[in-house]
Amino acid sequence: MNKIHSLDRLRNFRQGIIDQRKKFAATMIICGGTGCQASRSKDVIEAIQNELASQGLTEKVHVRATGCHGFCEQGPILVIEPGNIFYCHLTPEDAQEIVSKTIQKNEIIERLQYKDPVSGNRILTEAEIPFYRAQNRLLLSMNRLVNPGDIEDYIAIGGYSALGKTLAELSPDAVIQEITAAGLRGRGGGGFPTGKKWTETRNADGDEKYVICNADEGDPGAYMDRCVLEGNPHLVIEGMMIGAWAVGAFKGYIYVRNEYPLAVKNTRIAIQQARDLGILGENIFGSSFSFDIEIARGGGAFVCGESTALMASIEGKVGEPRAKDVHTAVDGLWHKPTTLNNVETWANVPAIIHNGSAWFAAMGSKGSKGTKILALTGHIKNTGLVEVEMGTTLNSVVFDIGGGSSDGKAVKAVQTGGPSGGCLPVDKFHLPVDFDELYAAGSMIGSGGFVVMGQNTCMVDVAKYFLTFLQDESCGKCVPCRLGIDRMLEIVTDITEGRGKPEQLDLLEELGATTSETSLCGLGKTAANPALSTLRYFREEYEAHIHNKKCPAGMCQALITYQIDSETCTACGACMTACPYKAITGEKKQIPTIQLELCQKCGICRSECKFESIQVN
Amino acid sequence: MPQTTLDTILDGRRSQPHQLIEVLQDVQAQNGYISEEAMRAVSKELGVTLLEVYRVASFYKAFSLSPRGKNVITVCTGTACHVRGAKLLINQATAQIGVETGKMSADGLFTIENVNCLGACALGPVVTTNTDYHHHMSPGKMRKLIKSYQKNNKEEAANE
Numbered sequence: 001m002n003k004i005h006s007l008d009r010l011r012n013f014r015q016g017i018i019d020q021r022k023k024f025a026a027t028m029i030i031c032g033g034t035g036c037q038a039s040r041s042k043d044v045i046e047a048i049q050n051e052l053a054s055q056g057l058t059e060k061v062h063v064r065a066t067g068c069h070g071f072c073e074q075g076p077i078l079v080i081e082p083g084n085i086f087y088c089h090l091t092p093e094d095a096q097e098i099v100s101k102t103i104q105k106n107e108i109i110e111r112l113q114y115k116d117p118v119s120g121n122r123i124l125t126e127a128e129i130p131f132y133r134a135q136n137r138l139l140l141s142m143n144r145l146v147n148p149g150d151i152e153d154y155i156a157i158g159g160y161s162a163l164g165k166t167l168a169e170l171s172p173d174a175v176i177q178e179i180t181a182a183g184l185r186g187r188g189g190g191g192f193p194t195g196k197k198w199t200e201t202r203n204a205d206g207d208e209k210y211v212i213c214n215a216d217e218g219d220p221g222a223y224m225d226r227c228v229l230e231g232n233p234h235l236v237i238e239g240m241m242i243g244a245w246a247v248g249a250f251k252g253y254i255y256v257r258n259e260y261p262l263a264v265k266n267t268r269i270a271i272q273q274a275r276d277l278g279i280l281g282e283n284i285f286g287s288s289f290s291f292d293i294e295i296a297r298g299g300g301a302f303v304c305g306e307s308t309a310l311m312a313s314i315e316g317k318v319g320e321p322r323a324k325d326v327h328t329a330v331d332g333l334w335h336k337p338t339t340l341n342n343v344e345t346w347a348n349v350p351a352i353i354h355n356g357s358a359w360f361a362a363m364g365s366k367g368s369k370g371t372k373i374l375a376l377t378g379h380i381k382n383t384g385l386v387e388v389e390m391g392t393t394l395n396s397v398v399f400d401i402g403g404g405s406s407d408g409k410a411v412k413a414v415q416t417g418g419p420s421g422g423c424l425p426v427d428k429f430h431l432p433v434d435f436d437e438l439y440a441a442g443s444m445i446g447s448g449g450f451v452v453m454g455q456n457t458c459m460v461d462v463a464k465y466f467l468t469f470l471q472d473e474s475c476g477k478c479v480p481c482r483l484g485i486d487r488m489l490e491i492v493t494d495i496t497e498g499r500g501k502p503e504q505l506d507l508l509e510e511l512g513a514t515t516s517e518t519s520l521c522g523l524g525k526t527a528a529n530p531a532l533s534t535l536r537y538f539r540e541e542y543e544a545h546i547h548n549k550k551c552p553a554g555m556c557q558a559l560i561t562y563q564i565d566s567e568t569c570t571a572c573g574a575c576m577t578a579c580p581y582k583a584i585t586g587e588k589k590q591i592p593t594i595q596l597e598l599c600q601k602c603g604i605c606r607s608e609c610k611f612e613s614i615q616v617n
Numbered sequence: 618m619p620q621t622t623l624d625t626i627l628d629g630r631r632s633q634p635h636q637l638i639e640v641l642q643d644v645q646a647q648n649g650y651i652s653e654e655a656m657r658a659v660s661k662e663l664g665v666t667l668l669e670v671y672r673v674a675s676f677y678k679a680f681s682l683s684p685r686g687k688n689v690i691t692v693c694t695g696t697a698c699h700v701r702g703a704k705l706l707i708n709q710a711t712a713q714i715g716v717e718t719g720k721m722s723a724d725g726l727f728t729i730e731n732v733n734c735l736g737a738c739a740l741g742p743v744v745t746t747n748t749d750y751h752h753h754m755s756p757g758k759m760r761k762l763i764k765s766y767q768k769n770n771k772e773e774a775a776n777e
Contacts, residue, residue: 034735034736034737034750035737035739035740035752037750038737038740038743038750038751038752039740039752071739072737072738072739072740073739073740075740217734217736218733218734219734220694220695220696220697220698220699220733220734221695221696221697221734221738222734222736222738223734223736223737223738226736227736257736258642258679259732259734259735259736260736261748296638296639297638297639297642298679299638299641299642299673299676299677299678299679299680300677300678300679300732300733301676301677301678302733313638314635315635316634316635316636316637316638316639316665316673317637317669317673318672318673318676319676319677375697375738375739377696377697377738377739377741378696378697378700378701379700379701383697383738383739384739385739415696418696449696449697449738451696451697451700453700457700462700465696465699466696469733473733475676578756578757578760580708580709580712580713580756580760581712600708600712602704602705602708602709602712603702603704603705603708604705604708604709604756607702607705607755607756608755608756608757
């Protein structure tokens, strides 16, 4: 392949791609991200390609298999341009009809259209879908424009031109000035000013410097980094390259979770394609700048999301953090100055350089600029990735975009920021998505996980869930984190199992405060947040467990018993088949009974009963 | 593991201690676990002490130090899957197969594992069997899934 060794070549190359694609009368955009692949989008793509071939349309219709669009629940998803026609929940069997009706005759197939769960209406275009409409999809909207396996797509939409501008026009200091003026803050959770970090590495002594992309998205319930890296890897690579030029690095690493096999694969392909075109390598675009990227796969340790642990892991060592008296920006990977940013942070860089810092700083709230991608999940109608301008209220996210609770009952809380964050009750939903405001309320944006919880979620159990997670993930190096989490989990477990005492709540608060103050790294410092925030806002649930030995949400196994309601039970026998412990017995067509001595209270029967006849006492 | 496979994995990485995790990832993918034999070989070839190899192999969740079943059922227990009943799926699988998580079933057919998040939160609860994804799982679907593997295995055994 011919290398692109100058900016003129990049422009010509781009024009060539655009001209070549003019022959296509239509484009079929099909999501091939992890979520849609789970719902068989690969088969759909293949069926559509076969169908186009058999109807002689291969030269007229362009099929683009893209990364994640963020609306995974509706997958597999297809958008047809021009027209912006949106079809969802596709199967390979739909291919023939789509090509012969919609592509050939412009006819709409009603059954494939999206049905808004709030209004019940069928919706024609992607742009009209309420889930998308209330968003500001700066980064996510690009995913539908590129096939992550084809660098030409990225170049066609202007990719690598911000890098070109940087190398041709901007000094490293000018780049840092732009990023600082834009007010970009770290999207991985900390919210540290990116420009400040870059400045530290730039000013650090030494010729050998590194940039790292943190794609070790260990926060359960968040998957925006997967989506961006998997769907648009070149955007991240371009961001890293601009950063590398600014701080003076020649080598970069992308540290990506091995649990994201598609992201690993797409990133590998992207790096190779960039190398083949000379975009990664020596004297990029004829400049003095040389740069290359290597992938390091994570080993499934949450603590490796912490910068020093991550760097230890890249060095092939156990992922244990160290004290950061000297910042990693100065003493990082192999003790060299290193700038580490999260996927979403890097992805924001090219547009800031392209459009200018003022453009970026005009979006968002006073202290938090630009947009943030949130993973909206849990008990909510529309789940998926949403990108909103900073400053958008939680109300707007949960109700306008998310459509409210999935079961029609009231929403109880939203858990933001994963294991480092907290639970906020509905009366705090006026708060904006903003680093500082959510922090002040006892939670944080974190990496952007937004798990909506309904009436059936027990908040003490949520605290227990996160503490169990953190106990498992604590590396054990420092005492406060190792023992503090242990003891907090012990107390919360006591409470959920009916052994709780009122004085334990004060002890829990004290332990939480001590663990936060004295732990070595971010994992321990924030470990108490889920417990403390649920205690702060849902103290009455803790008290019900302690004083009345009741779990109001009916979740804590030790405090409940199951019973079959003979009025609503239809004696269908589903619960008997479902119970893996054979604890439900009875004759055919008779209302069964639960053998309490065998019942493990696992809840499987309750989830399988279509008539809500399994009651919790 | 066969020497040739290990040779391929180590190709171009010999005497590079920082490649330890990458090498172990590939050994794990190839064999389904990391044997003592493999650890000794990796230690020698990369120039990392056996103690350090063991320390790394036992620290990261991605590595298993004992053989895993023919089919690995992985239940995602991330927050989004948790609030939608991931625990029920673990209950179902462990009770139906009769083995606790992380251990191989007596017939060698299954290992049940949990993972902190697969990043397919909108489709939760999510389960993978080997490399296949299953979304919107329920205990009933899990029961059928396990049964289908058991049935396939019986048929394979009958055909042999």
